[in-house]
Amino acid sequence: AKLALREDAAACSARLSELMQTPSGDMFWMFPVTCISYLGRDQLTPEAKAAVREAWRRYFPLRGDTENHWVMYYTCIYLMAQLWPDEPGERWFNGKSSAELTAESQGWLLHWMDLTTTIGQGEYDCTHYLGEYAIPMLYLATWARDPAMRQRGRMMLDYILADFAVETLQGTYVGAHARTDDTTVLEKWNSLSSYFAWQLFGNCPPPAAYGGWGIFFAAVADHYELPEIIHRIAVDRAAPYTHTERKRTRHRWRHSDVRNAPVYKTTYVTADYALGSDQGGLLQPIQQHSWDLTWAVPDPRGVHNTIFSVQPYYGEEELMMYFTEMPDYMPASVTFQGKPTYISEGKLLGGSPYEQIFQHEDALVTLSEIPAGTNFEQVNGFFSKDLARLEEDASGWIFAQGGRAYIAYRPLAPYEWRPLEKGGKRLYSPHRQNGTILQAASAREFASWEDFKLTIRALPVTITREPRLQVKFMTLSGRRIECTYGEPPKLEGRVVDYAREWKLFAGPYLNAEVGSRTLTLTHGRLTRILDFNTLTITDAVAP
Numbered sequence: 001a002k003l004a005l006r007e008d009a010a011a012c013s014a015r016l017s018e019l020m021q022t023p024s025g026d027m028f029w030m031f032p033v034t035c036i037s038y039l040g041r042d043q044l045t046p047e048a049k050a051a052v053r054e055a056w057r058r059y060f061p062l063r064g065d066t067e068n069h070w071v072m073y074y075t076c077i078y079l080m081a082q083l084w085p086d087e088p089g090e091r092w093f094n095g096k097s098s099a100e101l102t103a104e105s106q107g108w109l110l111h112w113m114d115l116t117t118t119i120g121q122g123e124y125d126c127t128h129y130l131g132e133y134a135i136p137m138l139y140l141a142t143w144a145r146d147p148a149m150r151q152r153g154r155m156m157l158d159y160i161l162a163d164f165a166v167e168t169l170q171g172t173y174v175g176a177h178a179r180t181d182d183t184t185v186l187e188k189w190n191s192l193s194s195y196f197a198w199q200l201f202g203n204c205p206p207p208a209a210y211g212g213w214g215i216f217f218a219a220v221a222d223h224y225e226l227p228e229i230i231h232r233i234a235v236d237r238a239a240p241y242t243h244t245e246r247k248r249t250r251h252r253w254r255h256s257d258v259r260n261a262p263v264y265k266t267t268y269v270t271a272d273y274a275l276g277s278d279q280g281g282l283l284q285p286i287q288q289h290s291w292d293l294t295w296a297v298p299d300p301r302g303v304h305n306t307i308f309s310v311q312p313y314y315g316e317e318e319l320m321m322y323f324t325e326m327p328d329y330m331p332a333s334v335t336f337q338g339k340p341t342y343i344s345e346g347k348l349l350g351g352s353p354y355e356q357i358f359q360h361e362d363a364l365v366t367l368s369e370i371p372a373g374t375n376f377e378q379v380n381g382f383f384s385k386d387l388a389r390l391e392e393d394a395s396g397w398i399f400a401q402g403g404r405a406y407i408a409y410r411p412l413a414p415y416e417w418r419p420l421e422k423g424g425k426r427l428y429s430p431h432r433q434n435g436t437i438l439q440a441a442s443a444r445e446f447a448s449w450e451d452f453k454l455t456i457r458a459l460p461v462t463i464t465r466e467p468r469l470q471v472k473f474m475t476l477s478g479r480r481i482e483c484t485y486g487e488p489p490k491l492e493g494r495v496v497d498y499a500r501e502w503k504l505f506a507g508p509y510l511n512a513e514v515g516s517r518t519l520t521l522t523h524g525r526l527t528r529i530l531d532f533n534t535l536t537i538t539d540a541v542a543p
Helices: 009-019 027-039 046-058 067-083 098-118 130-143 147-165 192-201 214-218 228-235 316-322 330-336 449-457
Strands: 241-248 262-269 273-277 291-295 306-310 355-360 363-369 379-383 389-392 398-402 405-411 416-419 425-429 433-442 461-464 470-474 480-484 518-523 526-531 536-541
Touching: 009 046, 027 046, 027 067, 027 130, 027 214, 067 098, 067 130, 098 147, 130 147, 130 192, 130 214, 147 192, 147 228, 147 518, 147 526, 147 536, 192 214, 192 228, 228 518, 228 526, 262 355, 273 355, 273 433, 291 405, 306 398, 306 433, 316 330, 355 480, 363 470, 363 480, 379 405, 379 433, 398 449, 405 449, 433 470
Parallel strands: none
Antiparallel strands: 241 262, 262 273, 273 291, 291 306, 306 379, 355 363, 363 433, 379 425, 389 398, 398 405, 405 433, 416 425, 461 470, 470 480, 518 526, 526 536
């Protein structure tokens, strides 16, 4: 920050020389040091620069094993090889020359950009890791000397932020995420992604310490101007809309016939609430969040403005599918490495091979048929401490209100309530045939709370368990949903064909075909086209 403000260069140099004596943190070390090296090119002392150069020779940072790790790693390699060109392998930690490092890092970054713009991100829509993608792209857009790479960085930054903007409510990331954490899954605002909403959209408070990594964006942010169209997409909630996306799983090593299985997302956004989901299943390891409803609040700090359910699975199939280690110690290792609830019976985070989900606009159905002996044979539902109302009804519905959102929640099996340490309570339903029906609405759509309950009770619902668990439900909008476990869902009697119907992006604001490498942004009279085939950005304003 001092280098960005051009303050105390001598003190920065002295401290940097100290820090370079004991490097640690792998790609998380590379990242800030790359930023400091470029910000300090004309400020750091020769001694400080020499200390940085020596650290990159003798310290061997690991590349990591996730998509965000590799984006950071290869962006840093690309930029540091550019800073020190034409140097032989003995001057680098891994024995590769500057030219070899440039070719390797550029090759991987282009491969990642191509995957993202054809079949979607693997570590998609993460509440924290948004920063680990946005910040490297800002660095490329700012410091890459090659005009093509600089343009790619700028276009990918637009792409990532547009993808984020369309699935936010008052700056909070909503719906399904490839990765979130035990804090943010409850307090949805409390994440690094909210830093970007605060700085770029101006519609939420900044998280504590600006999310941690936010400072590395802020220090370079004056080199990027958010396109007006992305800002409008982020803040305009005048009319409800449905947005769908196609993403991909991260690489699968076992238990799968495909390396990157498709992920099909649906998000329904209104001014009062947003409901979002994926199709269920093991789409990501450990930190997957498959669905939730998030309601708007005046101030999100400390507020658990969300409701959802999860089939709390953990096991060898998930770990062996996505990690290359052997299974013997993996559950304990994962828990030790900062994922404390992974093997917990009360977990509220994670995917399950025994859960399938279907959403149409403001209604959602989840189904689970859990084999005997599974960890765990139950469904957990999260009910927030910040609900304005919570009523159990003799009809089988649980009625709740959060903010201006009316919520009808229907468990598919008997349950009991258990308290939660952070407030609120958990719906604990220990039955192997299980699931959830959720119907949301805005309070403004009904004359009263009683009117809402009366309307929900009148909706036709059929739940059958043989030969398979099945739900037939008429939504508030009069659409017939039919979900049978192990089969594709049906809407109005028609089988929903995800593979054929889901585009890379589809909705009023973002549209892209699978494989196209092109994203079209639309808002009112504004259009912006990001074409990675020609590396062009085209803006238009309709008359």
